[in-house]
Structures are given as C-alpha cells and as structure tokens.
Amino acid sequence: MASSNTRNTMVKTKKFVMAKRFTNEPKLDDFAIVEEELSPLSDREILCEAQWWSVDPYMRLAMERYPEGSPMVGLQIAKVLESKHPSFKVGDNVVGFFGWQTLTVANGDKAPIPTHLPPYKIPDFEGLPLSLALGVLGRTG
Known part of the structure; x- marks a missing residue:
C-alpha cells in the first residue's frame, strides 16, 4: 500500500551538473551544484533520497x-x-537511473530515460552493504 504521507513543505534537491566539457581528467571546476525545487508527488510517483551514486567509466x-x-x-x-x-x-x-542528485521524484513504473529500467526494489542483502546493488564485480568506482 502506498504511503498516505504528503509533504507540506517545499523540498529541494541538489544536483551535480556538468559545468563545462571535460578536457583530459575531469576537474572540480568541471562540475557545479545547483538547487532545484521538486514538485509534489503525483499518482504512482516516489520521493527518494540518495544513499549511493555510481561512478562509472561510461559517464564521461x-x-x-x-x-x-x-x-x-x-x-x-x-x-x-x-x-x-x-x-x-x-x-x-531502490535502484534507479536518477543521476547525481540528493533527492529525486520518480515514476515507479517508468525509467527516466527510455533505454533504462524503471526503479526497482533492492532485496534484503542480509547485512551486506547496499552499495553492492551498483555493481558486485567492481565495474563502478
């Protein structure tokens, strides 16, 4: 059953954005952090708080x-x-293709990018780190 909790206050997320194109190794000034207000949830949406972000070779x-x-x-x-x-x-x-941001409003049925999976629940890892859901064999950084 979905939660009947509804927020009464404005919620903002912080997003890491590509401030400028990477030249050679990415540097701190290639990124910026911006704040964005999130809309209230619609039917079949979830509000999620980041626990781990992937850092993968394909991102560049x-x-x-x-x-x-x-x-x-x-x-x-x-x-x-x-x-x-x-x-x-x-x-x-959950695992989702939410990018590098602190909070995300996501549709629980659809991927934000058509070629990706929609968000999915992580099974109980019985004490193992949640970060294993990003890549057990070390593909991620």
Whole structure:
C-alpha cells in the first residue's frame, strides 16, 4: 500500500551538473551544484533520497551527448521517503537511473530515460552493504 504521507513543505534537491566539457581528467571546476525545487508527488510517483551514486567509466562518454549544465547521469541507490505507488513503501531501498542528485521524484513504473529500467526494489542483502546493488564485480568506482 502506498504511503498516505504528503509533504507540506517545499523540498529541494541538489544536483551535480556538468559545468563545462571535460578536457583530459575531469576537474572540480568541471562540475557545479545547483538547487532545484521538486514538485509534489503525483499518482504512482516516489520521493527518494540518495544513499549511493555510481561512478562509472561510461559517464564521461555519455555526458558528451548532453549540453553543459546538464545533470550528471548514473545509477543511484536511494531510500524511499514518500510514496504514491502501491509497489513502493516508505523505507524501501531502490535502484534507479536518477543521476547525481540528493533527492529525486520518480515514476515507479517508468525509467527516466527510455533505454533504462524503471526503479526497482533492492532485496534484503542480509547485512551486506547496499552499495553492492551498483555493481558486485567492481565495474563502478
């Protein structure tokens, strides 16, 4: 059952964006942090808080497709803070293609990018680190 909790206050996320194109190794000034207000949840949406972000070799090439100022792409492990989706409850841990941001409003049925999977719940790892959901064999940084 979806949570009936609804927020009464404005919620902002912080996003890491590509401030300028990478030349050689990415540097601190190639990134910027911007704040953005999140909209209230609609039906079948979830509000998630980042726990882990992926840092993968493909990101450098993937970001070449986006204009400067675009949020960094990538998988994320997040905790559900609010839900209007019957398959996700508050406290669930999920994996989603949410990029590098602190909070995300996501549709629980659809991927934000058509070629990716929609968010999915992480099974109980029985004490193992949640970060394993990003890549057990070391593909991620």
